[in-house]
Amino acid sequence: MADEWQDPYDFAVEVAKIAGKIIRRAAEEEIKVNTKSCTVDLVTATDVRVEKIIIGAIKEKFGEDTHCFIGEESAAAKGPSVLTDKPTWIIDPVDGTTNFVHGFPFVAVSIAFAVNKELEFGVVYSCFEDKLYKARKGKGAYCDDEKIEVSDIKDIHKSVVISEFGTNRNVDVVTEICATMKRILLIPVHGIRGTGTAATNMCMVACGAVEAFFEIGIHCWDVAAGAVIVQEAGGVLLDVDGGPFDLMSRRMMSANNRTIADRVIKEIKIFPAERDDGK
Structure with a gap:
């Protein structure tokens, strides 16, 4: 039986790396900052641009109306984020915007995929570390293709x-x-x-x-x-x-x-x- 979600998973890995390159390049330029809910809730043109690129690439790959999206800079701005049974991408284009603005080197692209309200996979690309974390439901977790596990400390x-x-x-x-x-x-x-x-x-x-x-x-x-x-x-x-x-x-x-x-x-x-x- 064909693995229905392998292709979206592989594409999420690919697009996360592309987004990470854009973020690293943008960090070398002047960063223009706006605020959202308050003076410390920041957003940059890079946040908006990267989310548009990710969503645009997914739509081009899988079709305009086949998947739903919950994104920090787009869908969330329209009101409540409603998770349905439809295949849904949940995206944070620049997780750590304040870090990005200040040059603190922990900024991530976060892409998840849910079907029937259940998370199927997750991809996190730590841009400046150049580390890619990924996992599929039932198939283990990896960092740059090396299997990872939580610590065994109980104390x-x-x-x-x-x-x-x-x-x-x-x-x-x-x-x-x-x-x-x-x-x-x-x-x-x-x-x-x-x-x-x-x-x-x-x-x-x-x-x-x-x-x-x-x-x-x-x-x-x-x-x-x-x-x-x-x-x-x-x-x-x-x-x-x-x-x-x-x-x-x-x-x-x-x-x-x-x-x-x-x-x-x-x-x-x-x-x-x-x-x-x-x-």
Whole structure:
């Protein structure tokens, strides 16, 4: 029986590398910055251009009306991001825009593909590292064609945890985030890190560099590709309250195992985040 989704998967790898080259080239030029929801929620012409290139290439390859798209700079701007049963590409063209603007070398192209509301594959290209992470459901996770797995650490005291501060500058939200960071540090853990890109953070979990990554306020396009990669590398994906992961909830915990995840979850102070699907 033919593998229906192999061709889209291979094409996602190809187009992610093309997008990465465009981003690296753009970083050598003057970067013009605009803002979206607030002064620290940034967007550049490169974000918009790269998303148009990715979506345009997919439409040219597979047909204009055969697939749906959820993209940070296009579909999301039109209202809630609704995931249907149709084949759907979930795209973050420049994950880590603030990094891109400041020359901080962690910027990723994130491309995921879902059918019947289930994620089938994810591709994350870390542009400046020139590392490509990829995974298909049931077929394992890879970095540059080398199989990757989560770490085997179960002792929280020997772990490294990743999280981010996000773009919400509401004083109550920032207070809750800082309180969570403090509580986790005092477990104690070996350290807390953050690359500034959710997609790359999830790949760090998948390849065993860190034991957990959680965040409240991220979007579906930030984590969709990484979700497949983490799970196929042997990790777990949960809500920050320990319940099932919901792609549209804007809340996510990924970890190497349930033991580490549950211990970190105990320290997370949860605050509201409006769902991507508007429900």
